[in-house]
Amino acid sequence: MATRLPSPPRVGMVSLGCPKNLVDSERILTQLRADGYHMSPDYAGADVVLVNTCGFLDSAKEESLEAIGEAIAENGRVIVTGCMGKEADVIRARFPNVLAITGAHEYEQVVEAVHEAAPANLSPYIDLVPDAGLKLTPRHYSYLKISEGCNHRCSFCIIPSLRGDLASRRPDAILREAEKLVAAGTRELLVISQDTSAYGLDLRHAAYPLKGGGEVRAHMTDLARELGRIAPWVRLHYVYPYPHVDQVIPLMAEGLVLPYLDIPFQHAAPNVLRAMKRPANDAKVLARLRGWREICPDIAIRSTFVVGFPGETEADFEYLLEWLDEAQLDRVGAFRFEPVEGASANALPNPVPEEVKEERYARIMVKTAAISAAKLQAKIGRTFDVIIDAVGDEGATGRSYADAPEIDGEVHLRDAGHLAEGDIVRVAIEDADEHDLFGVPLAD
Template identity: 40%
Template sequence: MKTMHLVSLGCPKNLVDSEVMLGLLEKEGFSVVEDPARAELLLVNTCGFIRPAVEEAVDEILELARYRKEDPEKRLVVTGCLVQRYGEELERELPEVDLFVGTDGFQRIGELVSGLFKGQRERGMQLQSPPKYLMDARVERRLSTPAFRAWLKITEGCDNRCTYCMIPSIRGGLRSRSIEDLVEEAVRLEAGGVRELTLIAQDLTAYGNDLSGGQNLEALLGELLARTTIPWLRLLYLYPSTISRSLLELMADAPRIVPYLDVPFQHVSDRILRAMNRHHSREDLETLIDNIRTIVPECAIRTTLLVGFPGETEEDVEQMVECLTRWQLDHVGVFQYQDEEGSAAYLLPDKVEDEVKEERYNRVMSVQAEISARRQLQYVGRTEPVLLEGVSRESDLLLEGRTRFQAPDIDGCVYITDGMAEPGSIVSVRITEAHTYDLVGIIVDGDQR
């Protein structure tokens, strides 16, 4: 059996592609090893969305290339968004790499890699532009997450054309999987022990826009509720202006859809939102937050904000701070705008200096940290269902889990100081302490399923 070492960079959507490659390569006789020195195949699935991600990917490739140089029998393969974005430039600059595969082609990774080891394929590039591949339930996939939780990628690509975003050029236009196909995968994941299924896409609310027959997010959720018994269904990455009242009402009526919404606002200034080509205004955001809190009162709201967009002024940032102070959102991620060649925003005037972006980032993060600390206090004294992840990463004397209001690998967690349960159990935990992003509690009851 041949050995492989895989590094997956970037978002959960990219991780699903990595899991597909893992499954396909295992079918070809590869087994995973943690030590790259022991691996015959070195594989990096890259992100190329913004400059820091590009730099991280290149650093990782060069690190694995050291092992390739020490042992010429090894093969180094690079896949994903970085390849799709930079293509032939990478091939020129990284002669250490045996094979490059873009965002369309990884579904053939088994045969491509086998060809490399059999000497049937020379160093090369597998690149299709625009990418058209869309995974389905039949594809081999090996989960890299714990067996009790998984990501379900319901679409590929995006049609929104935000001016700062490279995703449509890297991933192509919107392509939705059918409801039947997604339910088939969800049923199989449940049979494998999944108890939390997180639906992901570049824009979850765009699901089905390219399909006929009334296939949309609400219909998909209805089928998942009817045909699985997975206790927690979670929604990530919903576009603000297309969150329907019917979706919120479905969440209110179906407790298995956890009360949590990740809705990237990106900004609150109408002027900046127009420059970003976002299809919502500050007033729309006000209405959305009011609707969420009226229809799904418990719902935790997460958003992301971008500071330092070209033309952003101090007044625009003050609007952001004022809105955050008034809205009191549960989770906020703040990012500094990156000037990406090829994006529409790259051509805009009035760039914001790096030190100004850094100051604005720190200011907004500081404001939100205080808000988060206050929001966390509402849970102290409450008993909440918690999905147990296992022994804590902080200390083997603690267990660790998450409430319905904390998404995996994104938000904080619950540290459990007393009680025992198996990973994957959903247990009742009384919250005893709150910190800025994490909670502390004790188990008061066993598995609730």
């Protein structure tokens, strides 16, 4: 008699917030897949729905609550996890029928909650998980989380209360994960954490053995070097400009790591930086940017800035605009200050009126768009490697070393219908606008 295979329970997933949350979602789904669950692309086909929430800002919390409400309305069986899990009372006050609530990176508790809500029966015939785990990103790029938490106490941020202090992963474990991802098709590794520069500080930068011999320190520079030997592209995110970051720039000049740094400067005016409890030596930062460009002239720097922080004067904001003129950053994102429950900045005096925040936000976006446009215009006539993200009948869309997925610009290619997603090709740049480049792939 033929063996009748059991029908596995199906899990739906809604993942909100930053790439770090996305990695958490991938880990949860990978474990559930190993435990015999299948994934559902919609609410209707799911036996239970997971909502991985973001709790960084009040607006993000409201988006999370709306997502929970939609999942309950469409399915009814909902488990909540993520950063907003710290506020279980708020969630249950609005949605008393939620099955379970867990906090950020509490993987075991989430999986246990799913087991209880929809028990699975493992089958040796069908329950197989790829070595690299399940991914929520395209096959050719992957986020690689190297640590959790943060030791900073910025006045506008509640991340340490949500995710705790810095907790670095062992470098050998990170490198093993990177090898599996590359073996499964990843061409670009995007290194993420709350503070990539601080990686390994809690491990006292100890050295760990490598499987092929030798050892690697739990240090940003050593880890970046080893990752550059594994993956074609390695991109560093959330890098604070500590002095030892200087050691990474030669790796970029050598081609081991992409010449790209995502540095959350947040502001430039000393008064505002002090109120934010951020490093306030803006002149030294400008000098270091110049030094980095001397070593690696094509290095792309992206950053984010907060406008309308409590106490920010017009003079402070003008100082920021002048600093941006000198810094000449390649990519800039800006945010209007938004109070978030639990942040000490909420108690600061002299809040900035909303209409002033809007006006300053518009001005900084005009300024940074002009800088970006000029930098992109200077690339016309040059050639760059581009990783392909999407291919149509005639053209394709990809990214250069200066473009992280979802947050930066793109490179639009003509005569590129023969390419495939994940290809890395040499491209001649023919045109540019404020954010994107346009070009054609060169013949092999």
